[in-house]
Amino acid sequence: MTLFSVYQKLLNQYGPQQWWPADTPFEVMVGAILTQNTAWTNVEKSIARLKSKRKLTAQAIDRLQHDQLAELIRPSGYFNVKATRLKNFCHWYLAQGGFETLNELDTASLRHGLLSVNGVGPETADDMMLYAFNRPVFVVDAYTRRIFSRLGLVDDAIGYEPLREKFELEFISKRKQVNEEARVAHYNEYHALIVVHGKDVCRTRPRCEKCCLRRQCAFISDN
DNA sequence: TACCAGGAGAAAA
DNA sequence: TTTTCTCATGGT
Incomplete structure (x- = not known):
């Protein structure tokens, strides 16, 4: 075998x-952070809450107060650490110029950049690489x-x-x-x-x- | 009731 | 450098 x-x-x-179960690349990236050591069914609840409040954008998450974001993502657990990680990621994502700008980077540079964000480890980065940016990373x-x-x-x-x-x-x-x-x-x-x-x-x-x-x-x- | 889930980072050894 | 601890809700 x-x-x-x-x-x-x-x-x-x-x-x-035919993964990832998400509507947009950004939703894939948010889901990748929320699913850290967490059942996907719980992540779905948090994604739905973010959508219902129209907060599923990098700008909205970057502007939200920590406690407000933590409350929205409460169902997916570890809500305090994940709120910090999501805000770290969105701040970095916007500072880099967003999806289109990041997508111009070569695979190694993009992965290195994602891993530089506190709260984005190897698996989370590779979820993003493969399912949001369509890069050949297992x-x-x-x-x-x-x-x-x-x-x-x-x-x-x-x-x-x-x-x-x-x-x-x-x-x-x-x-x-x-x-x-x-x-x-x-x-x-x-x-x-x-x-x-x-x-x-x-x-x-x-x-x-x-x-x-x-x-x-x-x-x-x-x- | 106890266990575990599509990890990561900090603290301790 | 390697191991252990912490973070937490919801389903089985």
Whole structure:
């Protein structure tokens, strides 16, 4: 079994996911911060509250008082830290000139810029890179490490960057010619499938007996 | 009731 | 440098 064959199995099982569930690139970026260590159903509530108050813009969030913003995003948890992080991000985003200006940057510079914002770590930055800016960056999350280490395909102590590179190189090595659009489409779908599979059957103990209790993931192997 | 979710940063060791 | 702690609501 390879990283790539797991992708085929997941795609066969769940079908195309066509992520990210958002209306605009900016909504993707807000969602990426709000979903940090938080169930997406809770994030949806916060997004809806921001929309209902017409505060789902960088300018509006930048101008909001901390307490007002914290109250609006209360359902997604960690509302005080996330209010600070959202305001940090929006302030930076506006100072850089907004989406169009940022989108002119090369991939490495854009990622470096996102990571410079306090509250935007590697996974959040890569969510934004892939799903808002359509850049060829694979998103690693807790499900990725959990599923693939249990399958014995990666070391469970592997760092974020080595694991991201492993997925990216695996895909590139499979094709003789890989254009950027193909990479974006593949990373987009693969990360979404990993999350869907994780939510479905590959949660942590005690539910994992249904799937990844043993080193070999019965669900992925048999289906 | 207890556990956990599409992390990140600060503090402690 | 590595590990531990903190942040918090809502669903199962």
